[in-house]
Amino acid sequence: MSEIFVSYSRRDKEFVQRLVSALEARSIEVWVDVQDIPPAARFADELKSAIEAANSFAFVMSPDSLTSIECGRELAHAVSINKRIIPVHFRQCDIRSVPDTLAALNFVPQLGLFDDDFEAALGALVDAITTDLDWVRAHTSLGQKAIEWDGHDRDGSFLLSGSELEAAESWLTGRSDKSPEPTELQATFVLESRRRATRRLRQTRSLVSVALVVALILSAVALVERNTAVSNQHQAQSQEMSADATSLFSTDAPLGMLVSMQAYSRDPTLAARDALIEAAEQPLESSFETGSLVQTVALSTNGELLAAGGHGRTVSVWNTKTDKVVGTISEPKNSNVVKVAFSPDGEILAIGDTLGDITLWSARTRRAVTHRYAKSYANDGSITSIAFSSNGQLFAVGDAYGDLSLWSATSFTFIRGAKDVAVIGVASLAFSPDGQTLAVGFSSGHGITNDLVDLLNVSSGERISSWSEGAAVTGVAFSPDGRSLAVGDGSGNIGLWDWTNGRRIATMAEGRPLNSLAFSPNGRTLAAGDVGDVIILWDPATAKRTGILAQGSPIETLAYSANGQSLAAGDGGGRVDLWSAAGARSAGTFAVGSAVHSVAYSRDGRVLAIGDDTGDVVLWDATNGRRMATLPQGVPVICVAFSPNGRNLAVGDASGDIGLWDVATRHRVATLVEGGFVSSVAFSPNGRTLAAGKIFGKNFGNGSVVLWNIATRMEIAALREGSGVHSVAYSRDGKTLAVGDQSPDVDLWGTANDRRTATLAEGSAVHSLVFSPDGATLAAGDVSGHVGVWDVASRKRISTLAEGSSANSVSFSPNGQILAVGDQSGSMGIWDWANGQLTSTLSDGYPVQSVAFSPNGQILGAGDASDNVRLFQSVLWTGDLTAFSRIVCGEVRANMTGAEWTANVPNQPYQESCPQYS
16 A cells, blocks of 8 residues: 555656655655556556555646546546545646646645745645545545445455444544545445444344444534535635725735635635626726836827837837737837837837937837937936927927927927026926927926926927926826816826916825826826826816726826827836726726716617717617717607617607607607606507606606507507606516506506506605516616515515615616616616525716616616716626636736735635736
């Protein structure tokens, strides 16, 4: 009998021979196949018996052993007889290829590879082999005897008796929490042995059997309790990691994203799923490693090229669509690159270095298009800023000695220079959008403190005005409309100035010294990178923070793409992160311009209709996110609904009118005059009838539902509700119309006779109703934050879902398994309504007025009280770890370090979360 059997790939033979020698030197007997026995013979006979005779089974993990058929057979046999299995981590493996039987065990070593510290790993392996050695040896001995008995057709002559049987019974019933577990064959073998031994003792056989069965039952109960305890421990660890991940999103988003994956992998708790959703919603698009401090980044006009430089002679250029380096540009002199800038047309890349020189390169060929030229002044100061004019005809250069120079970007000739001897260095340059004014922010140095901002006339080079920011200037940026100038300083403030009169409009307190500023192309966002590790997003109109992007290292430089879709950030850790300006991992965001009250998909899912507060209905192409048309209703739009055939769109407004629009021609074909306030519209399944709920009377306390004939445009009937109607919905067969109103009830009306057939006591004013696709279930969202789920046939409540805030809108997924609830708090609860379980929560940030699933169920649209409609992908609520991993790993493009793993993933052997980026 050997202590351990070693399973390995022949390609790892050299390591295994060294391992065996080391184990034998410690008096551990090893069985290892070094003779290459032919496969047909080896597994059927020798190897199978050797595995059964060994006390433990070591699997040498490598890419080759994990794909080896023979190694797989050996492992499967060891698992089938409950051998103690010890994974020996020799070579790095793709965690996805590791079978569950190994992945669930502690690797040796727990962190890193065996050869990283061979002696330490060897000690850990010896400890694993010798732990509970008496128990393991008894397991092996009894296992061999049980296999022999089974192999001889369970011949009674092979059964146990006497003291040997008593020892086996004692071992079987006293196993506690030791590993490996007894096999079913071993338990059966002992039971059969006891039955045979007690046949002559019929009076005591019953007592002994009962005692043994009781002991076995108690052992099974103990095993169940142990498994429950382990499960509870995993849940607690998952929840703790989820909380840590959520906290990390505000300080180091990439690390938080990786921790959230491990939390969900540990146990898919609701907290872990929410953390994983938040990870997927992090606006990080890609991360690029440069290997050194990144001082400067630039994005081409179309956002496809990203250039980054820092402490070194090389500028790396990435294709942001493929996340691959497409080329590098090396400065010929022994200097460091400190500034890069793309021309507005994206054709030219300007590179400035620490020697005060600038080279213009072709962005496409990455070849120099000009000779390097020296500055016009004697001081060879490091380039601190480069700025192109909006038309691309000029570019300005500033350096650390306060020199300014203006150059032609077409002829590459020097135009003029300017020098202010009262200052030390140029910190930042920015052209006004019309190209007529150049803003210059001056820095401090050499014992001189400077806080000036100068405005220069580009044509004459003369100073227009100058003012003091109050602290050393670190960055300047014109708003895209040219009306204001943002100035960042060393005290951590951003001054927003009306530069035409030198008046400060607002001050935004960042808190830490700033390194870079950038306006989004639409001017709605100002990004500020500081010496800490975050990017703060500001709304210049209100001077309020709108978001935080956690980079994880001090921010050195920022740049928006010209289309405004991406924000590039270079940091002191040698990484450039590309952030989505849309802000979340969504399928898209439609900026409508006003509060959205209603959204609806056409039946084929190709068109998304959005009704807003301005009185317009905007039709969007849901396949590419492009605006197709605007239907001017003229009054704030409250509700929209497509006809079943998709040809017509009904639009209810605040004046009491219903506009009936032809979707193809974009023309209003009829106006149905309701009066009051149209709160909800719904087509019957056959498309012949339109139900319109309305509110009228003092304080909108009264209401009714009017039924219209679509063909004749005539009113068919009016259903008196007695209270302001908020929502109407047809059942799938069109025989029932559900009405939710200001009262705490839901009324069901029969459409054949226009009579009320039932009243469901919801408990609070009902704001939203929806039938399940099969028509068997009705969901009612109310103002108290509850959603009642009702069985339509029996009129009985199935369950109540506690959303927590006023349920403004409810929508079933097309397969009927998921119910989405948009609420007043700005969240969307995703419910497994059949089990009453909240499976995930999607955050919108503003009160959600309307939710709708696309017909294929892959997208959830949410219209909110701001001016956006966001589209969420199904991966955010399906819980597909593989899909989440693909998103997170594709953005982070890295793995945790050993120290990060130890700090954030307790009691687990290290593994790469994203092995494709090892």
